[in-house]
Amino acid sequence: DQQVKQNSPSLSVQEGRISILNCDYTNSMFDYFLWYKKYPAEGPTFLISISSIKDKNEDGRFTVFLNKSAKHLSLHIVPSQPGDSAVYFCAASARMRQTGANNLFFGTGTRLTVIP
Amino acid sequence: ETGVTQSPTHLIKTRGQQVTLRCSSQSGHNTVSWYQQALGQGPQFIFQYYREEENGRGNFPPRFSGLQFPNYSSELNVNALELDDSALYLCASSFGQGTNEKLFFGSGTQLSVL
Numbered sequence: 001d002q003q004v005k006q007n008s009p010s011l012s013v014q015e016g017r018i019s020i021l022n023c024d025y026t027n028s029m030f031d032y033f034l035w036y037k038k039y040p041a042e043g044p045t046f047l048i049s050i051s052s053i054k055d056k057n058e059d060g061r062f063t064v065f066l067n068k069s070a071k072h073l074s075l076h077i078v079p080s081q082p083g084d085s086a087v088y089f090c091a092a093s094a095r096m097r098q099t100g101a102n103n104l105f106f107g108t109g110t111r112l113t114v115i116p
Numbered sequence: 117e118t119g120v121t122q123s124p125t126h127l128i129k130t131r132g133q134q135v136t137l138r139c140s141s142q143s144g145h146n147t148v149s150w151y152q153q154a155l156g157q158g159p160q161f162i163f164q165y166y167r168e169e170e171n172g173r174g175n176f177p178p179r180f181s182g183l184q185f186p187n188y189s190s191e192l193n194v195n196a197l198e199l200d201d202s203a204l205y206l207c208a209s210s211f212g213q214g215t216n217e218k219l220f221f222g223s224g225t226q227l228s229v230l
Contacts, residue, residue, distance in 0.1 A: 004158070006158075036221075042223050043208075043221030043224055044159070044206070044221045046219070049218065089158055102147075102164065102172075102210070102217055103164070103174065104159075104219060106158030107158050108157055108158045109158055
């Protein structure tokens, strides 16, 4: 039961253009959303996050948009650079009822290739 | 400030064996989570430790167990290894358990079960 979905396994974008990565979720209890970036042979690295009470968060070239009614979020990278080439994971956070532990649910990732 | 470190980086075991993976938390972090990432999938939550106690578990059987030590480092133990246990095992640390806590991941241990 995949609660966080990234339906595009790959995306290629020309350097300088905008990259848009999409993510859908099913669980309305998620209250915090994160994007992680992963290079080969490394662990995921935190990129940007957004609380469910907001609809936009911006950090430099990276902007995350959240549409709660559609249960959809997206990551915009402008302008895209070759160093942005990596696998991007969308994740949603929920607190486990019985224990209070923080559990991240990840999508399957989108491989972004930025062409010089 | 040191990051999250995991050992070993690679490991090969045979079916039925037992394995122990290790993780050192980022300095100042008191919460450790373990994730399993199968090929082509996103990481899946195994369990979380806070102040040396397991305080949350995902959909993994009891043969997956762990420990957290007073210095907040952690171990993941897997008994009776199965072929499907072949995956990248990621450790992540954070300060506290809030749902807005960012997790900081190590580079993982690639486990192959033959």
